[in-house]
Amino acid sequence: MSQPAAQLAASAAFVLAAAALAYRQRLGLSRTLLTAALRAAVQLAIVGALIALVFRVPALAVAFVAVMVLTASLTAGSRMRALPGSRRIAVAAIALPALSATGVLLLVGAFDATPRATIPTAGILIGGALLATTLTGRRLVEDLAAGADEIEARLALGDRARDALVPLTRRAIAGTMVPLTDQTRSAGLVTLPGTFVGLVLGGASPATAARVQLTVLLTLLLVQLLSALLTAELVTRAATLPGERVRVPGAVA
Amino acid sequence: MPARADDRTDDLPAGGLVVRGLRIARGERVVLDDVSFEAPKGTVTALVGPSGSGKSTLLRCLNRLLVPEAGGVLLDGADTAVLEPTELRRRVGLVAQTPTMLSGTVRENLAYGLARDAEAAAEPRLLDALAHAGLAAPFLDRPATELSGGERARVALARALTRGPELLLLDEPTAALDRAAARHVAATVTALARDGLGLVVATHDLAFAADVADRVVALHDGTATSGAPGELLGTAAGEPAP
Numbered sequence: 001m002s003q004p005a006a007q008l009a010a011s012a013a014f015v016l017a018a019a020a021l022a023y024r025q026r027l028g029l030s031r032t033l034l035t036a037a038l039r040a041a042v043q044l045a046i047v048g049a050l051i052a053l054v055f056r057v058p059a060l061a062v063a064f065v066a067v068m069v070l071t072a073s074l075t076a077g078s079r080m081r082a083l084p085g086s087r088r089i090a091v092a093a094i095a096l097p098a099l100s101a102t103g104v105l106l107l108v109g110a111f112d113a114t115p116r117a118t119i120p121t122a123g124i125l126i127g128g129a130l131l132a133t134t135l136t137g138r139r140l141v142e143d144l145a146a147g148a149d150e151i152e153a154r155l156a157l158g159d160r161a162r163d164a165l166v167p168l169t170r171r172a173i174a175g176t177m178v179p180l181t182d183q184t185r186s187a188g189l190v191t192l193p194g195t196f197v198g199l200v201l202g203g204a205s206p207a208t209a210a211r212v213q214l215t216v217l218l219t220l221l222l223v224q225l226l227s228a229l230l231t232a233e234l235v236t237r238a239a240t241l242p243g244e245r246v247r248v249p250g251a252v253a
Numbered sequence: 254m255p256a257r258a259d260d261r262t263d264d265l266p267a268g269g270l271v272v273r274g275l276r277i278a279r280g281e282r283v284v285l286d287d288v289s290f291e292a293p294k295g296t297v298t299a300l301v302g303p304s305g306s307g308k309s310t311l312l313r314c315l316n317r318l319l320v321p322e323a324g325g326v327l328l329d330g331a332d333t334a335v336l337e338p339t340e341l342r343r344r345v346g347l348v349a350q351t352p353t354m355l356s357g358t359v360r361e362n363l364a365y366g367l368a369r370d371a372e373a374a375a376e377p378r379l380l381d382a383l384a385h386a387g388l389a390a391p392f393l394d395r396p397a398t399e400l401s402g403g404e405r406a407r408v409a410l411a412r413a414l415t416r417g418p419e420l421l422l423l424d425e426p427t428a429a430l431d432r433a434a435a436r437h438v439a440a441t442v443t444a445l446a447r448d449g450l451g452l453v454v455a456t457h458d459l460a461f462a463a464d465v466a467d468r469v470v471a472l473h474d475g476t477a478t479s480g481a482p483g484e485l486l487g488t489a490a491g492e493p494a495p
Contacts, residue, residue, distance in 0.1 A: 152349065157343075
């Protein structure tokens with residue numbers, strides 16, 4: 001059997017085994033597992049074909065990155081739907097840090113300014129920014145509702161709305177960054193991150209793979225912190241009402 | 254006949270709150286309409302009415318945590334809508350029904366937000382506020398979040414007092430208390446009014462209202478009637494609320 005055929009056969013067998021196991025254990029998950037697998041197969045096939053095209057036509061790379069930002073922003077925006085302008089918040093918090101960092105890496109020559117290098121780099125940074133934005137935004141929306149009494153207490157003591165929200169935003173940013181820094185700390189020991197694996201499988205030397213992976217991981221730390229900070233700032237603005245009042249998501253104003 | 258407060262438009266020499274034609278809505282629903290009353294300094298005004306009648310909502314319009322649809326609230330003759338909200342809320346303090354303790358000690362709670370006002374945050378001022386709320390000096394260094402419900406209520410009162418308010422809004426101060434503790438709160442409220450503070454107390458406890466109130470604002474069917482306690486509390490006064 002050829003290698004591509006073996007890859008297809010093995011992965012199809014594994015997902016069928018997972019579905020069969022779930023069925024036998026009556027987990028009610030078989031259909032979900034199969035549709036998720038099918039969806040991944042279709043998406044990756046389309047992306048594979050598109051990327052081949054994008055690699056040949058550099059102008060399409062810009063459109064491809066734009067679609068990545070848009071998709072990420074819709075996902076993150078839906079997590080804080082309770083706030084007005086949640087999609088705009090997500091676009092800014094994801095695109096600004098991720099695209100600026102990609103730009104800097106290309107400008108200083110850390111990566112070649114080719115679609116082949118730019119798209120995966122931008123993709124990883126956009127994905128990281130998406131995670132940070134979602135975690136921070138969702139936590140803030142939850143805490144705005146759960147912490148309404150504490151916010152009211154601070155406002156009643158003479159705090160500005162912005163100051164009354166500071167303890168919430170600090171907690172949300174810290175809560176976001178802890179798992180993300182854990183991921184950086186465990187790189188190479190607990191997990192072999194995707195960039196490293198991809199480069200090694202693609203034929204790069206392990207030393208090159210490690211260097212590129214480190215560049216991406218460390219860039220991600222700043223990108224994700226900036227995304228968390230931007231999300232906190234924009235949610236603070238969206239939750240602040242005139243007259244030093246705070247909007248509680250879900251409550252009638 | 255209870256007189257409508259807005260029939261009396263004479264100025265209040267002592268200053269205080271004047272509420273005129275307030276309409277309050279939550280979303281599309283009008284909670285209260287055409288509410289008028291006066292709460293002069295040195296007096297206790299009780300807001301009475303069944304739960305859901307809008308007492309807490311009305312209280313929060315007085316320090317503009319909520320903004321009314323129509324009408325206005327004057328503080329010493331000045332429209333509260335044009336006052337700086339942070340200044341208004343220091344001058345008109347609010348103690349919530351279940352007060353939230355901020356993290357840290359009682360001292361940190363009392364001095365919260367007073368960093369720019371060294372005099373207000375000074376030890377004697379904190380102790381004075383604590384004493385007014387019926388707590389002794391050793392409480393200053395207790396972790397605030399470990400206090401009992403009754404102690405929290407007192408710390409919240411002291412915390413509002415450290416800001417040197419002219420008026421205090423108390424939301425159901427006796428809700429979780431037995432008769433003896435409620436009488437203690439009544440004594441505290443009366444003493445604060447004697448010191449010149451204006452108090453507006455939302456309560457469903459008519460016996461407590463009868464104990465402390467100089468005037469009563471009764472909320473019913475989305476509007477308010479104000480008058481003397483004897484007129485409005487009627488025969489219900491003296492009976493603990495169910």
